[in-house]
Amino acid sequence: MRIFRFAIVFATVLTLFICGCRKPERPEGMPDLTPCVVSVTFGGEKIEGVGIQLHSQDTATNEWVSGGRTDINGKAILKTGVYFDGVVPGNYIISFQKFAEPELSPDGMLLQSKPLIPKKYLPDQSKETITVTKEQKEYVFELERLK
Numbered sequence: 001m002r003i004f005r006f007a008i009v010f011a012t013v014l015t016l017f018i019c020g021c022r023k024p025e026r027p028e029g030m031p032d033l034t035p036c037v038v039s040v041t042f043g044g045e046k047i048e049g050v051g052i053q054l055h056s057q058d059t060a061t062n063e064w065v066s067g068g069r070t071d072i073n074g075k076a077i078l079k080t081g082v083y084f085d086g087v088v089p090g091n092y093i094i095s096f097q098k099f100a101e102p103e104l105s106p107d108g109m110l111l112q113s114k115p116l117i118p119k120k121y122l123p124d125q126s127k128e129t130i131t132v133t134k135e136q137k138e139y140v141f142e143l144e145r146l147k
Helices: 002-020
Strands: 037-042 051-056 066-069 075-077 090-097 129-132 138-143
Touching: 066 075, 090 138
Parallel strands: 037 138
Antiparallel strands: 037 075, 051 066, 051 090, 090 129
């Protein structure tokens, strides 16, 4: 029985490795990217699991969306097009989001997750900006606590 389980796990891992773990080729027309790390604190404390998105303020010259998620140290290494390290230099609206784990109602229905940071930082509402340059590699944002 143990050998059978091992064979299934091995076959699954091998299939994923062969079929789905390759990084796609860089898209044609993607500009040069510069490394970009965003550190997030919340009420003075590092916060893990914050989703970060950058949307260009000049979509005529930069249509690429970048983003990442903070690690245990409150830092996110941003990627463009999900796979490619770095960000196209330029001016962006930056948004942040983090939600509580979803809960089940007594009848088993999935309840809407509650935001753990103010709604003013969400993608459709954020007014926060960031200018990414080739010279600066790290940016720090202090988010306000919910009131």
